[in-house]
Amino acid sequence: MTLMTEPAEPASTTTAAAAPAAAAAGPFALEARDVSKHFDGVHALRGAQLAVRPGEIHALLGENGAGKSTLIKVVTGVYAPDGGTLVRDGEEVQFTGVRAANRAGVVALYQELSIIPSISVAENVLLGEQMPSRGGIVSWRSMRQRARVHLERLNQRIPLGMLAGELSPVQQTMVSVARALATDAKVLILDEPTASLTDTEIRELFVVLRSLRDEGVAIVYVSHRLEEVFELCDRLTIMRNGSHITTRDVSASTIDEVISTMVGRDPGSLYPDRGTATEQVTISVSDLQGRRVKDVSFSARAGEVLGIGGLAGSGRSELLRILAGAQKQTSGTITVAGTTVSMRAAVPQMLEAGVALVPEERRSQGVVLGATIRDNIALANIPTVSSAGVVSGARISTIVERGMRDLQIKAHSPRQPVGELSGGNQQKVVLAKMLARRPKVLLMDEPTRGIDVGTKAEIYRLIRQLAAGGTTVIAVSSELPELIGMSDRVLIMHEGRVSGEVDAADADEEVLLSYCYGKADVR
Amino acid sequence: MTATPTRNPGIEDTSAGVLAVPRRSLGQRALSGGTVLALVALVLFFFAMRPDVFLTFTNVRNILYQVSILAIIAVAQTVVMVVGDFDLSVAATSSLSGSVAGALLTAGQSVTVAVLAAVAVGLAIGLVNGLLVAYLNLSAFVATLASMTSIVGAAYLVTQGTTLFNFPAGFTQLGQGRLLNIPMPVYLAVLIALVAWAVLRFTTIGRSWYAIGGNVEVARLSGISVRRSRLLAFTVAGLVAGIGGILLAARLGSSSAVQGSDNLMFSVAAVFLGMTVIRSGAANLGGTVIGVAIIGVMSNGLNILGVNSYVQQVVTGIIIIAAVTLSSLKTRSR
Amino acid sequence: MTATPTRNPGIEDTSAGVLAVPRRSLGQRALSGGTVLALVALVLFFFAMRPDVFLTFTNVRNILYQVSILAIIAVAQTVVMVVGDFDLSVAATSSLSGSVAGALLTAGQSVTVAVLAAVAVGLAIGLVNGLLVAYLNLSAFVATLASMTSIVGAAYLVTQGTTLFNFPAGFTQLGQGRLLNIPMPVYLAVLIALVAWAVLRFTTIGRSWYAIGGNVEVARLSGISVRRSRLLAFTVAGLVAGIGGILLAARLGSSSAVQGSDNLMFSVAAVFLGMTVIRSGAANLGGTVIGVAIIGVMSNGLNILGVNSYVQQVVTGIIIIAAVTLSSLKTRSR
Amino acid sequence: GCGGSSGTDAGSGGDGGSGKPFKVIAFTSGNQTPIGAWWVKQVQADAKANGWDLTMIQGDFDFQKMNPQVESAIGQGADAIFDGYTDVASISSIVTAAKDSDIPIFAVDAGTEANDAFALNVTSNQQGIADQTVQEISKQLGGLQGKNVMVIGHDPHPGIRMRASLAEAELKKAGANIAGGSIQKVKSPATGRTEALALVSDYLTANPGGLDAVWVGWDDAALGAAQGVSESGSKAIVTGCDASSEAIAAIQSGTSPLVATVEQPWPSVNKTVEDAILAYQKDGTKPSETFDAVDTTLVTKDNAASITPSDKLGS
């Protein structure tokens, strides 16, 4: 019963009869039935279902913490489920580990886990069983050849001998995508592959995914960017609170409907109304220079949300890091609330001056995963919860309680390790930590990366609330709709310089994009 | 350093990385006290074997006396390990401090001068280690391995390779005097451990140390002065190790270049044993104290049973493994 | 262990996180050979001081002979450190292997039996270490610290605390024989280093070790059998250390429980020195060889200059720090 | 009497009326050395024969662990303390505790000079050891004038330290040049053999033919030095001390540069000290001299066969 659309050979380029529509009727390449899994009191999965057919791209959707990543780990043998069955090509299977799953043709690209920094790009692409070898001896030559093929398929020209740790974040992600593609998987699962990619790379990825689909591969695709889902996927499954809610054709769904099913309520409008900024300048920057940042000048006012866009590597993150004191500027001046800060100011001084950063990489820069919510929030507030070098537990409790309440952080208790929270809640912890410092200027680098729509909307509302309270918010985003939707004004960077500035109210994506590519005003 | 392997020689993160948060059942929670259980088991065992001796006042005092200086060195090690580093030079530092005190006393200096100079030596070494690690970005392992080598050499020079002795009573009293029939080093060890515990728990610097140990980058972006804090951690470790060395010299009435050199291994073992006591797996003072107690009870108990010293050594290793395994069961996961 | 601090005692990652990829200028590239420069500088210095002696055939042979066994132990340490662990028991393992060989020879067994048994002992110890670390999830530091303790105890038992000697020529030739006027251990060290280099570079297991050392979690999720690979790394280390111990016994014509105990510290120092040689900062065989050479040249050179051995020890630490600092300059960033 | 802690005058050490056995606390830091191990066994056997209540404490050179144990035993009362091979410098705190409790310490090889810590300390005569070895070198080289001799010592061991400096002085006086200008120091007993080997090899490389003899303070290192000499093809001779079986075998072989070592008469020294303890047990008499350094025997090819090696003492 597993015969029908099984593709002929992994390497074959046959355009199998498997057009998306034709696939719609076939048997499943992989099925998870009634899976449950709990972690120490948290029921991550209860009655989760997933059934993917060969030759389809199947979106797996749900809010942060809905259980998508956990389900993926169960079907790839990382976790043993507490209950439920896995069926691969009609046969019940149990995977004892990732290897077993991979051997059965089930391969995943896991969320937020990408590369091994200390080894070469080529090896990263062909890690594990893919590594070309004979009798335990590795062939470096065929490794390079094959790695090149897989990267070129994604249109990536990355020197194969480079250490993966030396690549830009985008390139690192592309390398890990190439690794997933290199496996000849029959069932390929991608957990938020595009979270840190920009449009160009996303395009490349989609081309490859479509051609794999046409070869008969079953693809599971997890993303919080619903536009992508509607563009790419054939069917979708929505999960909520660890349970299966629905599975249907994408063509029979609308974005609004999907969102309300995911959230289980009407999310309302995604972006809140804009506010009115005051005339009072809180931060101004002139002729700032860094490694990549060149001659950047701008100022922002109290109550304003300033969006910063640009292509990957255009220097946006570096700009925020310099403003936050996390990286050295080589020249230029930064003035906060009328006072010029020292060139040597580091993070503590900038926090003192009223500038706080919510960094780009949540797990490595934002939170200490092993520490509790309480300890994480206390981190940035040590000076304000202590006197004469002694920390007051009571004062910590106050800010922690306030932060958890204001931001509606979902957790059993403030003593829960942050590593156990979903991505959205982790991000809220980072925010809570910084907001407790009552910054005049809040810098946010990709504030909604990997965060579901429901939580996204909450974060946009929060940004507005802060602005209404007189805070200046400077937010970097790689998603143009978000950039326009959340900001009052948008700066675009190109190769380290500010290449354009637009009022968000009448911005249009095309114009922003042309600035991103460094073109002068097209109008 | 970007391209640095993110794995961690020295601290296991075997099966559970970023993603695989271990499941914890009730049974497993109970086991998280595994190291404590190991201590209790050891005490019960030795008590059962020699009920007439093991838990007598004299013997307990004996154990305390025997581990008091190790406990002080282990406090130093704990501070550095909280920050996520190692200090391989703690024992050497204590020897050098003790040797400097001994040499000054032998040269006729006053007890005050000798003690102050020895404390200053510990402090200075800690400062140098801290500068190497925090400001020159050397790996703590290499830096303190190298400084250990130099320090031992310096201690040989100071003592001319001999054992110095014949110290004034004002000095030896620090190590041999008693209060309420309990030797001074015991009080001092308790005092130092309490102070360190309070510093780690209640002060801004203590919190900063834990934050850095949790994740340096997060700590730095949260406004913690990582360099200054690490420098301070090493400095404190040097200072405390120096004090330990003075007490050891006072306690033995002698000082030599290699005196107390096994305190290095035992201090690291104690901190590691202690790390298994708490959920987060971080170095912590309570745990260290338990670790020190395990080591002390084990060595005293085996002596009391009259176990051959070679066999003792074999057994010691096995007991350490058993204790850590017992408590690491809790974090095993697939 | 999830809650394990992600920082890395032992490997610095001070100021740069995921994003701050270090730029590398030409000048900095040159410096990334800082450790090599340090070696060259040492050689030039000693050559300048004693041009008549230092680079003569006899003296170079001398240096090679003196470091050959350390080099073998350092190979063992390198393998384990590639995987991101430590093995503190390498030197003890080599002593025990040497002692077992010595005891069997003394008991009249043939050279073959003695050598095979000693190799088996090394292998078995490596296997036990590997099981403790990979399957019982003990921290490599604690596990090998504990096993080191037990192993030394076992070596005392095997030798009964004495020095065993009077081995047949068939055995001592392994350590003292010469081929083309070069001592056997030199060839064996070169051979073992070459094999290890090839294994690390060209075999799937070698590449798995590097992947695991780079990031266990990614390695595991990529389908690498992390446990089996780590087990194998420790086993190989035990085996190689065992061979080193046999050669040391053959070279000295004697075996004792503590023989070669300084190989632990020096092997770790050599691997660390070697880690600074390459860009990724990972343990690597070429680097280790350079590290061993630095240690060998330093000690031979200082001996030749007739430097007092206490002063030598002080200087050794300083040179290690200087060498590592020199090459770590390249990765300094704020 | 049952020990100072009960306030009884220790002078009445005799076990006359009380009926309690004579209580002895014995300790050694060197139980991992062959001689230490022999001593432990010997004392245990003798104690049984003498009817002593013996507490034996062994310390592996770990004074931090050993000293409190000894002191706590002292606190519980004893009639005499017996120190085997543990230098007075390392046991200051024990000496203090013993003085406070008024219990005498009898010692084997616990310091090179007379001092008031011990009721009796018998050791070997370091001057004699230096004389015997230096004379043997002189004899074999046909005089010392202008000869190059390396002296290898180990400072932490007081015996070795003393005999090394005595030897150095004697060699100088006889007109020899001290190779390297002064005593070469081995740092760790564990690596003594390899350290001495490297010292000699490197010296001979830097100064080919630069050695006529190597004087080494103890056999383990002497064997390393001898290996260095033969590997360098030098004709130098080597002397050691301790009469270990390996050294004796080397001397007997006739092919090793090691030509002499020194036997220290530990069994008779131990007997002397035990006799003094017995005398004290009987009527409280303490030896009139608190220090004695006994003569040693030079071991060369001629008498090597008749010497009991120091590491085979009990067997």
Ligand SMILES: Nc1ncnc2c1ncn2[C@@H]1O[C@H](COP(=O)(O)OP(=O)(O)OP(=O)(O)O)[C@@H](O)[C@H]1O
């Ligand atoms: N190892 C773990 N230990 C404890 N709880 C966990 C663990 N992994 C996940 N959880 C919890 O299980 C639930 C499901 O998490 P999961 O990561 O599967 O969600 P997700 O749908 O992938 O969310 P996101 O969109 O944020 O990635 C969450 O409540 C999370 O906190």
Ligand SMILES: Nc1ncnc2c1ncn2[C@@H]1O[C@H](COP(=O)(O)OP(=O)(O)OP(=O)(O)O)[C@@H](O)[C@H]1O
């Ligand atoms: N190709 C590259 N080579 C080396 N380092 C890079 C590269 N691209 C980015 N980086 C480093 O990564 C960091 C982030 O770069 P930048 O600020 O330019 O990124 P961005 O514009 O925020 O884009 P994104 O974060 O999406 O990649 C900087 O510190 C920069 O030095």
Ligand SMILES: O[C@@H]1[C@H](O)[C@H](O)CO[C@H]1O
């Ligand atoms: O002096 C002696 C001998 O040299 C031997 O090493 C045993 O113990 C020492 O005290």
Ligand SMILES: [Mg+2]
């Ligand atoms: Mg997820």
Ligand SMILES: [Mg+2]
């Ligand atoms: Mg960025």
